Amino acid sequence: MIIMENVTKTYTTGVPALNGIDLHIQKGEFVFIVGKSGSGKSTLIKLLLKELDPTSGKIYINKKFLNKITRKKLPYLRRDIGVVFQDFRLLPDRNIADNIAFAQKVVEAPSRKIKGRVLAMLSMVGLLDKYKSFPNELSGGEQQRVAIARALVNNPEILLCDEPTGNLDPANSNEIMRILDQVNKQGTTVLVVTHNMEIVQQMRKRTITMSEGKIISDMEKGGYFYED
Numbered sequence: 001m002i003i004m005e006n007v008t009k010t011y012t013t014g015v016p017a018l019n020g021i022d023l024h025i026q027k028g029e030f031v032f033i034v035g036k037s038g039s040g041k042s043t044l045i046k047l048l049l050k051e052l053d054p055t056s057g058k059i060y061i062n063k064k065f066l067n068k069i070t071r072k073k074l075p076y077l078r079r080d081i082g083v084v085f086q087d088f089r090l091l092p093d094r095n096i097a098d099n100i101a102f103a104q105k106v107v108e109a110p111s112r113k114i115k116g117r118v119l120a121m122l123s124m125v126g127l128l129d130k131y132k133s134f135p136n137e138l139s140g141g142e143q144q145r146v147a148i149a150r151a152l153v154n155n156p157e158i159l160l161c162d163e164p165t166g167n168l169d170p171a172n173s174n175e176i177m178r179i180l181d182q183v184n185k186q187g188t189t190v191l192v193v194t195h196n197m198e199i200v201q202q203m204r205k206r207t208i209t210m211s212e213g214k215i216i217s218d219m220e221k222g223g224y225f226y227e228d
């Protein structure tokens with residue numbers, strides 16, 4: 001599903017942000033990626049989305065060889081991957097139903113199908129009654145639930161979350177994790193970058209620890225490498 005082979009990324013500054021990453025993630029896994037600030041987590045996410053290309057090494061997603069995907073074919077890759085960010089990134093001038101529908105319009109789904117899918121997604125994140133609200137009328141936790149609904153509306157095989165609970169209090173963070181767990185149990189592969197070690201401990205999922213551009217531990221069920 002996701003394969004990285006000896007992947008290196010060096011920015012123009014010359015510092016290797018990723019240095020020899022070997023990573024295999026199977027379909028249906030739930031994986032946390034943790035590590036100190038600057039350890040290379042966001043760079044790894046950007047490579048998976050092909051926002052950046054590796055300096056060396058190979059990346060495959062769903063058997064697609066990312067190194068060889070042309071810019072023109074990028075939308076096909078992006079259909080396989082939903083993304084959720086720390087800062088939600090909703091469109092402020094559209095209500096939440098339109099925020100979610102927007103992602104479907106981008107892939108040119110028929111309008112009847114869009115409506116049904118948007119309602120199904122809103123129901124999944126428990127926000128059916130708020131479909132006409134605008135993002136600024138929702139709490140942070142609710143906005144993140146909308147962002148998850150938007151990321152899943154095209155039924156991607158993979159959901160990438162970059163610090164999804166970074167702006168949320170513990171109760172909202174737990175609710176987001178409950179939804180991500182449910183999404184994973186329905187078959188979506190879920191990858192979560194986080195600094196929230198409490199959540200990592202509670203969830204007991206595969207946890208990869210990065211340090212200085214390398215994977216320094218890869219443990220089942222919430223084990224991670226303590227670094228100080």
Ligand SMILES: Nc1ncnc2c1ncn2[C@@H]1O[C@H](COP(=O)(O)OP(=O)(O)OP(=O)(O)O)[C@@H](O)[C@H]1O
Pocket residue numbers: 011012013015016017035036037038039040041042043044
């Ligand atoms: N655009 C860039 N140009 C040059 N160096 C960069 C760039 N982006 C990141 N870096 C460097 O690459 C390294 C890895 O950064 P990255 O953002 O991937 O870390 P991170 O683990 O996601 O950090 P954080 O937890 O703070 O988000 C750091 O040394 C960072 O300074």
